Amino acid sequence: MEIHLAFKRKLGFVDGSVKKSTTDEKYAAQWETCxxxxxxxxxxxxxxxxxxxxxxxxxxxxxxxxxxxxxxxTNGSRKYKLSKDLFSLKQKELSIDDYYTTMSGLWEEIESMTVLPPVTTVNAKITSLLKAIET
Structure with missing residues (x-):
């Protein structure tokens, strides 16, 4: 859905970045329509x-x-179910392509549910982490 909204240039209405005009009635009416x-x-x-x-x-x-x-x-229980599905996934009669696609789909959905907090200040711990990643 997010991709569709971005493609149609309407994602700003959902994330709140596109505001209704308080000064121009024409733009306000167009905003209402969108x-x-x-x-x-x-x-x-x-x-x-x-x-x-x-x-x-x-x-x-x-x-x-x-x-x-x-x-x-519900994300916690969904993430648990996906992890359980991933753990119990077996290739059995699936082709390698179907097995890999199923496994990748589970991984990607689990990863999309993992929201990392934004870094707002750089401190000594973050600096040392970045140095460790670089080496």
Whole structure:
């Protein structure tokens, strides 16, 4: 979904970086149209049960925050299941291509769930880590 939004140049509505104009009515109206289009795309890509929980939110960025908060809670159990699936994966009758693709998909999904904190200040520990990585 993120790729689709970026391709359509609408990712800013979801991450909140594109703000509604308070000075120009024409731009404000265009912003409303794009915001509603993004909300519609989001609604069309989720189940009806989840859709009911965000149905009356009028900002795409708020919809994203609500969905992120909702799914952040389930990421731990999802990550556990993926790790378990990866551990129990066996090639058996799969071709090497199918086996590798399945394994890579599990690795990539697990990796995408691992969010590292941003580095905001450089201290002695970070400097020594960077030096160790360079050697």
């Amino acid at each position: 915001n509603n289009m993004v909300i519609s795309w989001l609604h069309n890509n989720i189940t009806d049960t989840i859709k009911r929980s965000i149905l009356f939110i009028n900002l795409a960025s708020e919809v994203e925050k609500q969905l992120e908060k909702r799914f952040m809670l």
